[in-house]
Amino acid sequence: MTTATSITAHYEQFLDLLVRDARDAQDARDPARALAGADGRSGARARYGERAHPSGGTQPVVLTREEWIRNQIDLTLALGRQLTEDDVVVSAVPYELSFIGAEVDRVIEMVGASVISVGTSGTICPMPRLLGLIEQYEVTALVCSPGFAAELAGLAVSLGKPPQDTTVRTIVCVGEACSTERLERIGATWAARTCALYGTPSAPTVAVACEHGALHLCDHRLRAEVRGGRRGELLLDGVPTGEAAELRPADHRCDCGSASRVLVPLGSMSCAVRGPDGLVTALDVERVVFGHRRLAPHFACVLHDGTFHVTCAVSDPRAPDADAMRRAVRGGIGEALGVEAEVAVVGVQDWSTATS
Numbered sequence: 001m002t003t004a005t006s007i008t009a010h011y012e013q014f015l016d017l018l019v020r021d022a023r024d025a026q027d028a029r030d031p032a033r034a035l036a037g038a039d040g041r042s043g044a045r046a047r048y049g050e051r052a053h054p055s056g057g058t059q060p061v062v063l064t065r066e067e068w069i070r071n072q073i074d075l076t077l078a079l080g081r082q083l084t085e086d087d088v089v090v091s092a093v094p095y096e097l098s099f100i101g102a103e104v105d106r107v108i109e110m111v112g113a114s115v116i117s118v119g120t121s122g123t124i125c126p127m128p129r130l131l132g133l134i135e136q137y138e139v140t141a142l143v144c145s146p147g148f149a150a151e152l153a154g155l156a157v158s159l160g161k162p163p164q165d166t167t168v169r170t171i172v173c174v175g176e177a178c179s180t181e182r183l184e185r186i187g188a189t190w191a192a193r194t195c196a197l198y199g200t201p202s203a204p205t206v207a208v209a210c211e212h213g214a215l216h217l218c219d220h221r222l223r224a225e226v227r228g229g230r231r232g233e234l235l236l237d238g239v240p241t242g243e244a245a246e247l248r249p250a251d252h253r254c255d256c257g258s259a260s261r262v263l264v265p266l267g268s269m270s271c272a273v274r275g276p277d278g279l280v281t282a283l284d285v286e287r288v289v290f291g292h293r294r295l296a297p298h299f300a301c302v303l304h305d306g307t308f309h310v311t312c313a314v315s316d317p318r319a320p321d322a323d324a325m326r327r328a329v330r331g332g333i334g335e336a337l338g339v340e341a342e343v344a345v346v347g348v349q350d351w352s353t354a355t356s
Contacts, residue, residue, distance in 0.1 A: 051201030078208035085112030092144035164191035177265035181290035216260040276338040
């Protein structure tokens, strides 16, 4: 098992690095200034990446050495509650112009587990090969997006290898917002415990899960607020993120006892509309969809002209008529959220074609 001593030792190593190379983190929040080397010390900048800009195109993102290390500290302490040195972990997290892949791999090593890093491009390690690696190396944990976990499970079923029969017992979902309802469906499909982590392109670790599954804001280093009240666009240190979130009041304590505020990610602001009772996001739609028990953990949702276009899947070929399911899901979304939705229901075997 990973011991508190080993985690503490790594924590002290991190802090030693910070003391020896302390830098002002302000440049990371001003990419243009950081790229220009405003402080005259190139050592302050540890990581470069990109994020999508709301108006289209991309925008540079820079993390200073201090921010990079502090993000890793929080993630190490969080995953130290989920993984042990006995775990063999597949890290299927994007690396290209992103911070989260490198961070996850380093942190898995820090907690003492073994890591198999496969990325998400699928060129060198497509999903069928990954399923073989899971069996060959008796993989016990998977770190990936909710969509990846769902598709991998669907492929396993189609190949006659039920995911619940694998050695995977822990799934950590990163990279996209995910409702607790969908997390539970993913966990049931794999017969595994699940948890989520939350970050943005410029802050890879924003909120981490407690033992009750709630996401707690890393508020010892991040100042978070929501534009427009309790639900709206998430601002980190006053900078808009383009992400929708709900920030629970400070007096709304989690059962775990932590004083850190609970943050509920709601997905991108680009996939949100105003409903009768306020902001409605793709994650709200997702919660309604997974109130239907016969659906597989697959989910896709895009917003066109104020209407949510939802694709979901049935895994059981003996399930009721797909058109009846489609009407039920669509009606449920309208009744619960008061928004328009178009729904497509496909079989798991047709998922890749339907969402490509």
